[in-house]
Amino acid sequence: MTTVVIGARGAVGRHVVEGLLAGGEHVRASVRNLATADFPAAVEVVQADLADPDSITRALAGADRLFLYAPEKGAAGVAETIRRAGTGHVVVLSSGSVLLPWAVAGNAIAAEHDEMERALAGCAPRVTPIRPLVLAGNALNWARSIRRDRTVELVHPESRSAPVHEADIAAIAVAALTGSAAADPSGLLTGPEVLTQRRQAELIGEALGEPIHVEEIDEHRAREKFGAAGDPATVDAILAFIARNRRDGESPATPVAREVLGREPLSFARWARDHVGDFR
Ligand SMILES: NC(=O)c1ccc[n+]([C@@H]2O[C@H](COP(=O)([O-])OP(=O)(O)OC[C@H]3O[C@@H](n4cnc5c(N)ncnc54)[C@H](OP(=O)(O)O)[C@@H]3O)[C@@H](O)[C@H]2O)c1
Incomplete structure (x- = not known):
């Protein structure tokens, strides 16, 4: 099983890579600039930019699972690229604001994430948004x-x-990717x-x-x-x-992290x- 991590140097992405490696998974980490890659030797490194569909296609070749940050622009195009690549499970870092009705109606950050989630829904047999507030x-x-x-x-x-904590967001993403989440990982995460x-x-x-x-x-x-x-x-x-x-x-503080991870956040x-x- 190969898992691609797009944004592997990010605060959350870095912990996703570590969590997958700790579980014995094969990780393909992407960076936009290869000169910035600094991963353990076990990690396969690729260059990819969400704004460049060909680079995403190359990064996803033969991969089973994908973690990515919410694309800032062009989510529909990113979704189409993922769909063509045939990735089985996509876990996307979204925002808990999409679960707050007042926010989606009148808050630009929530509206953007809501639109992104809608664009990515259906791009793979399984799509799991992670929603930290x-x-x-x-x-x-x-x-x-x-x-x-x-x-x-x-x-x-x-x-x-x-x-x-970004390490808990990542732990929840890893649990979603590996199927070890003890509860719904898409709940309002705090x-x-x-x-x-x-x-x-x-x-x-x-x-x-x-x-x-x-x-x-x-x-x-x-x-x-x-x-x-x-x-x-x-x-x-x-x-x-x-x-x-x-x-x-x-x-509020929600029980999502505790329920998914089975430990105190x-x-x-x-x-x-x-x-x-x-x-x-
Ligand atoms: N601030 C909040 O309270 C809040 C709340 C809810 C959700 N969020 C979400 O949390 C995210 C921030 O997480 P973080 O702190 O882990 O971010 P971060 O440390 O800034 O990392 C962002 C990562 O995204 C990658 N990236 C950015 N644009 C890209 C592109 N076009 N193609 C490929 N990779 C790209 C970067 O890759 P490179 O290494 O190549 O530069 C970097 O690794 C935001 O996206 C936001 O939507 C934030």
Whole structure:
């Protein structure tokens, strides 16, 4: 059995490769630029870009299973390429926002993932979306100012969510690919506990052994900060999500990871310890 991992250097993809290897699976890892490949010797490496159908066809030749990141554009074309390749099972990293009715109706990130899931549905005999709601890795956006002066600017610091560790997202993808999931791996995937952004910053401080100063900013300033990183619709979607999560219960902690993996999901405190080097 060969499993292709597209985005094998990504935060989640890297753990998917490790998880498959640990289970004795044959892994074909793809990167867009071969010069960036740094995988264990057992991994077969290929060049592939979701925007280049021929490269995807080559990557999928003879493969049984595929893990991929949500294609940012052209999901229908990607689906057609996968269908022609005859891949048996596709696991795609989507977003839990597709399961929030209010988000799909008016949130660009959710709408994009919803459209992508619809485009990929039916491209293989089995298609399994993995749907994390909030990645713990979002806190890496705070790394530069924390490294600089142990400060983080937060809009709505009391906004709360249950961030999920990328290693758990990957473990669920691996369970889906290998058929070892003990429950539906497509449920709303979160970390084990709901935490305010302020508490997340505090936990990063605890991992560092130094307190982090939180500076509250208004939406105008946040828009200026996020604006550099994304298009206006994406910035609107992120801000609306953060603002909505000031209310209790909007971004819950679900039992999905525990049920699928049969163990406790990794905490945010653990994520902070795993990434302490990014904040030092
Ligand atoms: N932020 C959130 O709270 C949130 C919530 C739900 C879902 N998500 C999803 O989570 C994903 C981010 O996960 P992550 O942190 O693991 O991402 P990441 O570390 O940035 O990795 C992204 C990977 O995707 C690959 N990639 C990007 N464009 C590609 C293309 N055109 N063709 C082939 N490969 C391509 C990159 O490959 P190279 O190595 O070749 O560069 C890289 O390995 C996003 O796609 C988002 O949809 C995020």
